[in-house]
Amino acid sequence: MMLKAMTVAGFSLFALVATISLDASAQQDDNLIPNDLAIEAYQGGWRSGGSDPTKECLAHFNSKYPTKRIQIISTSEESRKDWKGHVEYKYQCTAAIKLK
Secondary structure, eight states: OEEEEEEETTEEEEEEEOOOOOOHHHHHHOOSSOTTEEEEEEEOOOEESSOOHHHHHHHHHHHHSTTSEEEEEEEEEEEEEOTTOOEEEEEEEEEEEEOO
16 A cells, blocks of 8 residues: 545545456456356336245256256345225346256
8 A cells, every 4th residue: 555645626635545456367266157148137017916926937047948957046026006096016136047
């Protein structure tokens, strides 16, 4: 780290500046996600109730990857109600797909 002086609007400011250097070869070897695994997000459209995010997301990914293993990592939902009290839902999820 080094101390660096600068002037902003007539005031002298001092800041500690850190320099970080990363070894490019170390970055390539430390993949957090294996090459045979895909992480994908999905968001459905607005729909009436009666389902759930996991069920809708599995249906989406099973149709897209019919022969692959799929694991749902996270789910969420939004809801809205019209003036008649009818509620609709929009489901979101993230899945891991085993490609090989």
